[in-house]
Amino acid sequence: xxxxxxxxxxxxxxxxxxxxxxxxxxxxxxxxxxxxxxxxxxxxxxxxxxxxxxxxxxxxxxxxxxxxxxxxxxxxxxxxxxxxxxxxxxxxxxxxxxxxxxxxxxxxxxxxxxxxxxxxxxxxxxxxxxxxxxxxxxxxxxxxxxxxxxxxxxxxxxxxxxxxxxxxxxxxxxxxxxxxxxxxxxxxxxxxxxxxxxxxxxxxxxxxxxxxxxxxxxxxxxxxxxxxxxxxxxxxxxxxxxxxxxxxxxxxxxxxxxxxxxxxxxxxxxxxx
Numbered sequence: 620x621x622x623x624x625x626x627x628x629x630x631x632x633x634x635x636x637x638x639x640x641x642x643x644x645x646x647x648x649x650x651x652x653x654x655x656x657x658x659x660x661x662x663x664x665x666x667x668x669x670x671x672x673x674x675x676x677x678x679x680x681x682x683x684x685x686x687x688x689x690x691x692x693x694x695x696x697x698x699x700x701x702x703x704x705x706x707x708x709x710x711x712x713x714x715x716x717x718x719x720x721x722x723x724x725x726x727x728x729x730x731x732x733x734x735x736x737x738x739x740x741x742x743x744x745x746x747x748x749x750x751x752x753x754x755x756x757x758x759x760x761x762x763x764x765x766x767x768x769x770x771x772x773x774x775x776x777x778x779x780x781x782x783x784x785x786x787x788x789x790x791x792x793x794x795x796x797x798x799x800x801x802x803x804x805x806x807x808x809x810x811x812x813x814x815x816x817x818x819x820x821x822x823x824x825x826x827x828x829x830x831x832x833x834x835x836x837x838x839x840x841x842x843x844x845x846x847x848x849x850x851x852x853x854x855x856x857x858x859x860x861x862x863x864x865x866x867x868x869x870x871x872x873x874x875x876x877x878x879x880x881x882x883x884x885x886x887x888x889x890x891x892x
């Protein structure tokens with residue numbers, strides 16, 4: 620579709636500085652709709668998940684927050700979202716999400732998408748692009764957020780010792796490599812010896828290879844729940860998705876929605892036991 624709009628589809632030709640990157644996808648939509656309204660009248664340039672039902676909303680919001688130089692909590696688990704510079708950054712991030720929606724560059728039903736729907740729309744060619752949790756950078760070294768998946772053996776499990784043995788078996792390098800390769804690159808290994816396998820380092824595969832570059836060559840940060848368990852409740856309530864809905868469906872201002880979101884985060888941490 621990028622090519623049909625008259626642009627070079629080579630990924631290297633797509634702008635990767637913040638404003639220019641998003642402007643590119645808007646322009647592709649505008650050109651295609653003007654070129655053939657019957658064919659492209661319901662095509663959207665950006666498949667951005669904006670619902671309170673999806674974790675993609677959370678992941679993208681907090682990744683993009685770095686682009687606006689904002690933080691929600693510190694590595695020590697202290698809430699700093701209410702500080703002036705962070706509140707401003709959160710407001711700018713929310714404004715980005717709500718503006719591309721209100722300006723008509725995101726499908727209207729993105730407000731109700733679940734995690735799979737952005738990819739479904741992409742594969743159905745109803746959106747030109749869809750972001751999965753990463754973001755364009757402008758050379759300032761914004762870190763990539765990573766979600767480390769934990770293995771949990773419940774303390775009241777029927778056979779915890781057998782569970783521990785199974786975990787040890789899975790985490791042996793040869794078995795773990797087999798597992799992550801079997802997922803076709805859906806998950807990236809946390810272990811350098813596994814990540815060094817040729818499967819993750821073949822530049823002929825632009826998807827897995829690029830993910831490897833992101834995880835090994837650029838700064839990374841864990842999501843906030845790694846800093847404090849109370850943040851899980853922030854995700855459970857999907858505070859950012861709710862803020863988006865406040866603005867685009869209930870006509871709140873971005874500032875009002877941010878005030879509510881920040882207040883709720885502070886309340887969650889104060890009541891945490």
